[in-house]
Amino acid sequence: MIPRHLTLGVAVMLVIVLSMGIYLRQMRRSASQMQRLADDARPIAPPASGPTETVTLYVADDATGALRPQSAQIPLPGGRQQRAEELLRALLRVYQQSDSPHPLAPAADIRSIYLIAPGAAVIDLNTPFADQHRSSILGEQLTVNSLVETLAANVPGITRVKILVDGNSRETLAGHADLSEFFDVTTVAQTLAQGAQ
């Protein structure tokens, strides 16, 4: 016959082992969630404040290989530079929707936009924007045209645009579209107009 104190001891041990297993599982789940948050490269932008304005976004469409103007109402802050950033972030949100006509990576973002005199704008993309962009001439050029046209159409006075990635000049966006030079807003607009004919 098994002594009573031995039976109680085994029962207590089993309860302790079960409790530790449950605790360990919860700890692993919590650690995994923290890792996911740490891996998310999306910067947390402060919410835009300011009066809501109607802007025209030039949205790329892979199916037609062209840009189409699309009106959007977004809150725009007072500063010219902040307005430009909000504008392109609104464009980016269109591309990150599930039914996007020109999908971009969920982690893609605009780090900053610098408006430098006279008439020059510098768009600084984050690394996932370029690294996770689909590689093709048409896809990359549509992205570039969309950024340049949207900026030029809504921020008066911009005549040329340069695109950086993570603060550095980069040879191409994803293997094709040349980012080493300033884009001439007029030339881009003319070629888009010719393509639309």
Add this chain to the structure above:
Amino acid sequence: MLTTKTHKTLAVALATVTFLTAATTADDKRLSIYSSVATYTLPVIDRLGREYVSLLEVLEPLGRVSAHAEGQHWKMRFNNTDSDFVAGKTRIKIRGRDFTLTAPFLIDNSRGLVPINSLSALLPAFLGNPINFHEPARRLFIGDVSTQVTAQLDSSNPPRLVLNFTAPVNPTISTEPGGLRMLFAREPVVPPTNPSLTFDTAITQATFSESNGTADLTVAASVPLMASFSNNGRTITVVAISSGSPAASTSPDAGPPPSAAENQTTSSTPQPSPPAKRILAIVDPAHGGTERGAALTEGLEEKTVTLGFARLLRHELERQGFAVILLRNGDDTLTLDQRAGSANSAHAAIYVSLHAAAEGTGARIYTSLLPIASADKGPFHAWNAAQAPALPLSQSAAAAIISEMQKHQFSARGYSASLRPLNNLLMPALAVELAPGPNGLSDLPSANYQQKAAAAIADGIASLRDRLGAQP
């Protein structure tokens, strides 16, 4: 001390000179390959007193092929067949089985060269199909692709020689004093049972011969001759013309006259036509080496598709009479500046960069979207806008290619793109991005699909030959 970059630049310059020398040699040795998926011509290289050919180029249009060198070993995979070659050795392995070459295997600029007279034994092991190699003529037939010809003389006045082919043909016809010559560069025409026929009329002889990758049918006569096509290109009628003969003023064919496109007519003249000026075209397979381009499917990289496509375009342009330089003929890494420098120093008449993409359908033709130009310095053009003077002709070439593609029921559209090295080129320059066809992504590596596109591009470029030839 020379840096690595300088070495690379010198190597590219040397390769360009070598290519140029090869391209302008009139008597290049060639191997023609006829198969159900593609017909193409390859250069034959003389090494160690024997004739060699690049095995990769032989197999590239026929399936998926990749190769890499490991020391003295050169390993190649064609579809699912693995093979192992050793530089300087005749013993090779295909699917683990031993084969013996007639001369040592060679590696030349990363290309694996095999003796041409070993192809009869090698190719069936890779292809699983019988081949028929007319070795002295360097004409190789894969599968049942031959076109038969029969000749029949009609001795009526004027005499006419009717040549019937089992498939449509489109030979280059030239006239010489005392005869008419038909050159079959792309058709798999095989010799008839009796390759030389003698007649007792004004048409005295018809002789079939083949050499250096082409077939040749020469008709000798004591009077001038005229040739006409009928039966959708399956019949060529050669008729003797004498002054006052009915053939000089009426169609030699009975029945209704064929359509203009079908009925090409050539009459003999005593003066040989002057040789056409050879125009230099640069074909640049984009990406390569460590720069892989887009991942089109799992395991299919853009750099692989562009290389195969470029080789087919080279054949098509050469068929149109162009001299062609491939900027990359292996898995080599070239910078954009090296590509631009090679093309500019070659003083080519046109530059075509080839790309491939998984999105969309058909083909997209790009000309340069020029950035804001730096100022020219005296006679020196700004590097980032060197294309500016040639851009109108680039756009004309793009329009001509789009038009030809649409004629071939190939979806094509033109765009401007900020794409290097187009901006840095002094000659008309464009890029072609091949997208999937009706069969989806499987079209991209298909030699048949690529050849259809390449033929349309070559036709488009050839339609501007006079304007391109006027370039400095």
